[in-house]
Amino acid sequence: MEQSRRRQRLFFQRGKCEELSWNSNLWKIAGGILYFCSVPSIAEIYASPPIGQLLKVEGWIRTRRTTRTVSFVELQDGSTLKALQLVLSHEKISLDRIEATLHTGASIAVWGILRSTPDRPQPFEIEVEDFILYGEADPTTYPLQKKAHSLEFLREISHLRPRTRTFQAIFRIRSGLSFAIHQYFQERGFVYVHTPILTPSDCEGGGQLFQVTTLALEALPRHPDGRIAYEKDFFGRPAYLTVSGQLEGEMLSMGLGKIYTFGPTFRAEPSHTPRHLAEFWMIEPEMAFYDLDMTMDLAEDFLQFLTKAILQRHREELEFLREHYEEKLIHELEKVAESRFIRLSYTEAIDILNKSGKSFQFPTSWGSDLQAEHERYLVEEYAGQPVIVYNYPKEIKAFYMRQNDDGRTVAAFDVLFPRIGEVIGGSQREERYEQLLRRMEERGMDPFPYQNYLDIRRYGSVPHSGFGLGLERFLLFLTGMTNVRDVIPFFRSAGQMA
RNA sequence: GCCCGCUUAGCUCAGCGGUUAGAGCAUCUGGCUGUUAACCAGAGGGUCGCAGGUUCGAAUCCUGCAGCGGGCGCCA
Numbered sequence: 001m002e003q004s005r006r007r008q009r010l011f012f013q014r015g016k017c018e019e020l021s022w023n024s025n026l027w028k029i030a031g032g033i034l035y036f037c038s039v040p041s042i043a044e045i046y047a048s049p050p051i052g053q054l055l056k057v058e059g060w061i062r063t064r065r066t067t068r069t070v071s072f073v074e075l076q077d078g079s080t081l082k083a084l085q086l087v088l089s090h091e092k093i094s095l096d097r098i099e100a101t102l103h104t105g106a107s108i109a110v111w112g113i114l115r116s117t118p119d120r121p122q123p124f125e126i127e128v129e130d131f132i133l134y135g136e137a138d139p140t141t142y143p144l145q146k147k148a149h150s151l152e153f154l155r156e157i158s159h160l161r162p163r164t165r166t167f168q169a170i171f172r173i174r175s176g177l178s179f180a181i182h183q184y185f186q187e188r189g190f191v192y193v194h195t196p197i198l199t200p201s202d203c204e205g206g207g208q209l210f211q212v213t214t215l216a217l218e219a220l221p222r223h224p225d226g227r228i229a230y231e232k233d234f235f236g237r238p239a240y241l242t243v244s245g246q247l248e249g250e251m252l253s254m255g256l257g258k259i260y261t262f263g264p265t266f267r268a269e270p271s272h273t274p275r276h277l278a279e280f281w282m283i284e285p286e287m288a289f290y291d292l293d294m295t296m297d298l299a300e301d302f303l304q305f306l307t308k309a310i311l312q313r314h315r316e317e318l319e320f321l322r323e324h325y326e327e328k329l330i331h332e333l334e335k336v337a338e339s340r341f342i343r344l345s346y347t348e349a350i351d352i353l354n355k356s357g358k359s360f361q362f363p364t365s366w367g368s369d370l371q372a373e374h375e376r377y378l379v380e381e382y383a384g385q386p387v388i389v390y391n392y393p394k395e396i397k398a399f400y401m402r403q404n405d406d407g408r409t410v411a412a413f414d415v416l417f418p419r420i421g422e423v424i425g426g427s428q429r430e431e432r433y434e435q436l437l438r439r440m441e442e443r444g445m446d447p448f449p450y451q452n453y454l455d456i457r458r459y460g461s462v463p464h465s466g467f468g469l470g471l472e473r474f475l476l477f478l479t480g481m482t483n484v485r486d487v488i489p490f491f492r493s494a495g496q497m498a
Numbered sequence: 499g500c501c502c503g504c505u506u507a508g509c510u511c512a513g514c515g516g517u518u519a520g521a522g523c524a525u526c527u528g529g530c531u532g533u534u535a536a537c538c539a540g541a542g543g544g545u546c547g548c549a550g551g552u553u554c555g556a557a558u559c560c561u562g563c564a565g566c567g568g569g570c571g572c573c574a
Contacts, residue, residue, distance in 0.1 A: 065537095072534075142508090150509085272567095
């Protein structure tokens, strides 16, 4: 911006005017003098309006309103949720040309002077000298209109929904959140590591995996006994898409100290809910020498840092989403950013639920997992703010979580948020070789695929901990959306590839 | 995987056994002293998701299927 404005102040040679083309930033005025136009984004114009200057602006048409002598176009270019009003005098630009081309969704470049309009709803507008059409948008078939559309409808046109302010706001917040996540960890000495996407084992045994193969599915090579001949597959053995980078993250943290992963994760579970995706993004920090309390402190500080970052850096987007989707959005974010999370041991949580006087669909008793209705009660009725539940019964948690001295609980924790439930799950890991092996045997797990994972307990093992944050679920909280399909650009879920 | 709901014009929806299926917005046409979801008038636009059944008669009732949405489970 600064550079292009300086350029505009330079003088240029006299000469004949070039034909306007899409990449032309020249403009001829009376006398045949050629000027360079600056080509600011709409965000730059709002940040520092170059009133009275000749500009070239490019974007997509949001709406057009035509009166007898003049037409108004609202132009958006993605740089801000705000639109730029263009004024087209029918004396300069024929009404026929306007009506033939300037429809909602069409893309154009305009040249014109920025005029201040202090007595109008918008602060300024472009008095258009001329425009060119990049791409038309036939109004009889273009799906988007100037009126609001349902999120369900927009899900069917995932290639066009980035044209809406709703999705511009969401994807800007998603971008800002990703940046803030890196910022938080980088400023605190964490190393960003890339754990593999292709994995050899169905680690954790729980989630269903997507199998990856180069074998011809219609003619699988088989052994005489009918087994599939995986030695002919690409890796010489079965391969899958990762369901978590945690096990590799632990190995990396045993050398690098504090690490985090931030990447895609794949689950082949046919869950038809507003909270599940087959491909989603997860952040998994893993810290050597961290116990459960330190990790819960980190998780709370992390979530508050991210929430504050979005409040500070994405006010415009939050205001838009608050106005159109969730009245309490900013209020909720501020509350989370400011107040300490309530910490309850699992045993305390069960006690509170038992004494609540509520009749739950699933009864609460020590040893059973907390259901969605229980989490909702704890967060929304009991605490009124985020809750961390820790020290769960070992039977309902994963094999790698560290056993507590009581013999019946593990050092696990979940962070429960208003509206979205569990946003973080984490634990101190079992760093003692014998205990880990015994846990796996109790569960009937074959330790063979976990030799490397066990090995790091044999050589220089240390107490360590980590957690996982589901990016899309946290984005539900930050944006006020209620379906994870609306916070990822192109969703993949059971039976659907947007 | 289990349960519930929805599917009518490009979009959002009304009609829920009885003439030729409606509204707003969008589109098109005309009008309008610069509009702000502009406004005013008019026009075009529908195999009422698909298949079958009940009935003198089905958008409407029943069955199956499909798609979408939601609740629960699993989880992040």
